[in-house]
Amino acid sequence: MFCEKGVELIKELHLLGDGQLSAFNEDGIRQVLDEMKALYEQNQSDVNEAKSEGKSELIPTIKFRHTCLLRNQRCVAAYLYDRLLRIRALRWEYGSVLPASIRFHMCAEELEWFNQYKKSLAMYMRSLGGEEGLDITQDMKPPKSLYIEVRCLKDHGEFEIDDGTIILLKKNSQHFLPRWKCEQLIRQGVLEHVIS
Amino acid sequence: MEKQSYMPVPPGVGMEENFLSLDDILLSHEKLPCTTETAFPRLGFLEKSSDARDIPEGVKMEMPLWLVKGLYEHKRRTLSVQLPKVYRQGWRTVFGADPTVVDLHKMGPYYYGLGSQLLHFDSPENTEIAQTVLQTFIGRFRRTMDSSQNAYNEDTSLLVERLDGLERALFQAGQSGLNDFQRWEKGHSSHLTASSLVLNYRKRKITEVQE
Amino acid sequence: MADAFSEASDRSEDDSQDVMTPAELIAKLEQAWLNEKFSPELMESKSEIVECVMEQLTHMEGNLQRVRKGDIKASIHRMEIDRIRFVLSSYLRSRLRKIEKYFPHILEKEKSRAEGDPSFLSPEEFAFAKEYLANTESYLKTVALRHMPPNLQTVDMLKAVPKPCLDSFVFLRVHERQENILVEPETDEQREYAIDLEEGSQHLMRYSTIAPLVASGAVQLI
Numbered sequence: 001m002f003c004e005k006g007v008e009l010i011k012e013l014h015l016l017g018d019g020q021l022s023a024f025n026e027d028g029i030r031q032v033l034d035e036m037k038a039l040y041e042q043n044q045s046d047v048n049e050a051k052s053e054g055k056s057e058l059i060p061t062i063k064f065r066h067t068c069l070l071r072n073q074r075c076v077a078a079y080l081y082d083r084l085l086r087i088r089a090l091r092w093e094y095g096s097v098l099p100a101s102i103r104f105h106m107c108a109e110e111l112e113w114f115n116q117y118k119k120s121l122a123m124y125m126r127s128l129g130g131e132e133g134l135d136i137t138q139d140m141k142p143p144k145s146l147y148i149e150v151r152c153l154k155d156h157g158e159f160e161i162d163d164g165t166i167i168l169l170k171k172n173s174q175h176f177l178p179r180w181k182c183e184q185l186i187r188q189g190v191l192e193h194v195i196s
Numbered sequence: 197m198e199k200q201s202y203m204p205v206p207p208g209v210g211m212e213e214n215f216l217s218l219d220d221i222l223l224s225h226e227k228l229p230c231t232t233e234t235a236f237p238r239l240g241f242l243e244k245s246s247d248a249r250d251i252p253e254g255v256k257m258e259m260p261l262w263l264v265k266g267l268y269e270h271k272r273r274t275l276s277v278q279l280p281k282v283y284r285q286g287w288r289t290v291f292g293a294d295p296t297v298v299d300l301h302k303m304g305p306y307y308y309g310l311g312s313q314l315l316h317f318d319s320p321e322n323t324e325i326a327q328t329v330l331q332t333f334i335g336r337f338r339r340t341m342d343s344s345q346n347a348y349n350e351d352t353s354l355l356v357e358r359l360d361g362l363e364r365a366l367f368q369a370g371q372s373g374l375n376d377f378q379r380w381e382k383g384h385s386s387h388l389t390a391s392s393l394v395l396n397y398r399k400r401k402i403t404e405v406q407e
Numbered sequence: 408m409a410d411a412f413s414e415a416s417d418r419s420e421d422d423s424q425d426v427m428t429p430a431e432l433i434a435k436l437e438q439a440w441l442n443e444k445f446s447p448e449l450m451e452s453k454s455e456i457v458e459c460v461m462e463q464l465t466h467m468e469g470n471l472q473r474v475r476k477g478d479i480k481a482s483i484h485r486m487e488i489d490r491i492r493f494v495l496s497s498y499l500r501s502r503l504r505k506i507e508k509y510f511p512h513i514l515e516k517e518k519s520r521a522e523g524d525p526s527f528l529s530p531e532e533f534a535f536a537k538e539y540l541a542n543t544e545s546y547l548k549t550v551a552l553r554h555m556p557p558n559l560q561t562v563d564m565l566k567a568v569p570k571p572c573l574d575s576f577v578f579l580r581v582h583e584r585q586e587n588i589l590v591e592p593e594t595d596e597q598r599e600y601a602i603d604l605e606e607g608s609q610h611l612m613r614y615s616t617i618a619p620l621v622a623s624g625a626v627q628l629i
Contacts, residue, residue: 001242007225014218019202020396033554040556060274061236067266073559076551078216089201093391113546120538127531129461139496143489144386146482189390215567
């Protein structure tokens with residue numbers, strides 16, 4: 001049957017249910033586009049024949065192929081759109097710089113979309129209130145305490161806290177830091193929140 | 197609500213499909229038994245049992261739901277749709293007797309979705325199908341809800357094994373509510389953790405290295 | 408919540424009577440936050456509240472700089488700032504999330520808004536939504552649609568992206584007594600019926616039934 005390639009793209013994403021990104025399936029997309037081209041050309045020639053020779057019995061076949069064309073368009077659009085939703089999630093989980101291992105899974109146009117999304121979001125956040133704006137990708141959970149105990153899971157280098165103090169985040173070192181400053185590093189897996 | 201940053205396009209409600217929903221695209225890939233009521237010239241190669249050039253009128257074929265929906269017309273019939281077994285009289289009686297014993301995953305896994313979609317085609321049995329699908333859901337809902345609210349910290353694979361896709365989603369929603377509540381009760385809800393996306397990418401990287 | 412807050416900010420208030428007290432402002436923010444969090448559709452934009460709260464936060468930060476280090480009052484004020492900032496961020500996040508989820512419909516609604524009617528989007532949100540639409544449309548076009556047959560090179564985002572489901576059920580608390588609210592039937596056997604909502608009572612209902620009451624502030628989503 002037609003459109004098997006298209007649904008394979010969808011299955012591939014559906015398996016990664018929690019929002020992970022697999023490598024952009026350029027080959028899969030190309031195969032769907034090739035099938036669409038073939039279906040369209042066959043339909044064009046059948047439409048001409050139906051018109052010029054009055055062969056109305058070709059109409060069900062033309063409609064059949066057109067339904068397949070629409071299906072292919074839907075599969076490709078849904079594949080691309082769902083990937084954008086996953087890429088959007090990365091901005092909120094990782095911050096604005098993505099690890100190379102993830103960028104590697106994205107196509108050039110997806111990176112461009114991500115950069116534009118980043119820009120729009122930054123512009124929006126800057127426009128909130130005073131000169132500095134408000135970073136709404138922080139404060140994901142209601143604060144219970146000002147300072148929290150954190151353990152460093154990997155070497156991260158120097159880190160500046162609110163009052164200008166600079167501390168060195170070394171693997172296995174433990175610190176007592178303002179919660180607000182640590183949130184993103186915890187999400188990224190650099191720091192671990194220690195509960196005593 | 198703010199926990200998961202990735203929120204996929206949800207499937208449509210009732211008889212609707214959402215164009216961009218992965219779930220709905222997979223649902224519409226389900227096959228329906230059909231009989232052609234017109235010939236489809238030059239498409240004979242799609243029908244495996246013969247090597248004729250055309251698909252003739254009156255041939256029984258399995259077609260995916262999306263194709264049937266595209267070809268189906270109320271006025272001029274190009275094909276007729278037969279009911280898949282689980283929606284026929286015999287199975288409806290079974291579902292009516294005790295909906296909780298049926299393995300809807302094996303029968304589905306889109307039992308409710310496909311049942312709702314069948315209503316697009318004017319079958320004389322539509323009313324009965326709709327009734328059975330609804331009553332089956334109602335009859336099983338209590339058990340799905342209870343088990344999702346009571347299974348804390350245990351392997352749930354046996355509990356979800358026989359559930360339809362829709363029921364699984366409900367089960368997961370119940371579980372995540374239960375887990376959040378337990379965390380809150382223990383005073384852990386303010387515990388900041390690494391994003392599950394980040395953790396999963398790391399896991400994947402490790403397995404890739406090991407392979 | 409507002410005690411330390413008012414103490415930190417009373418100096419900034421001018422003497423006019425129609426100005427909201429900080430406590431009222433925070434109550435308004437919390438009301439908008441909960442409604443936004445639980446309603447399926449985007450609520451009317453509350454730009455004034457956001458701006459006032461942002462101003463107060465800046466003001467409180469400023470006051471904090473002047474407090475001696477180690478003063479116990481400083482950490483209480485710091486905590487207060489953190490909590491208000493959380494509510495504000497969470498509120499704006501809920502809105503942005505809905506804008507991203509329903510952007511074609513939200514922009515369409517904005518387009519057909521009669522002059523003088525309140526906007527559902529702040530100017531900044533409007534700019535964001537427009538960029539999000541343009542970015543996504545141009546992405547789909549470049550990667551795939553322009554390589555498709557001529558009659559398939561566009562996808563109507565209004566049809567492709569689902570609308571908010573206004574029939575979702577929501578929990579609510581009644582602030583002002585309401586009479587004769589018509590409730591739609593749940594099954595074919597039921598008929599439409601009317602109920603009264605007593606002040607202070609709580610209900611679980613379809614959002615569409617009470618949407619205007621949420622907008623007017625007569626009921627609060629919880």
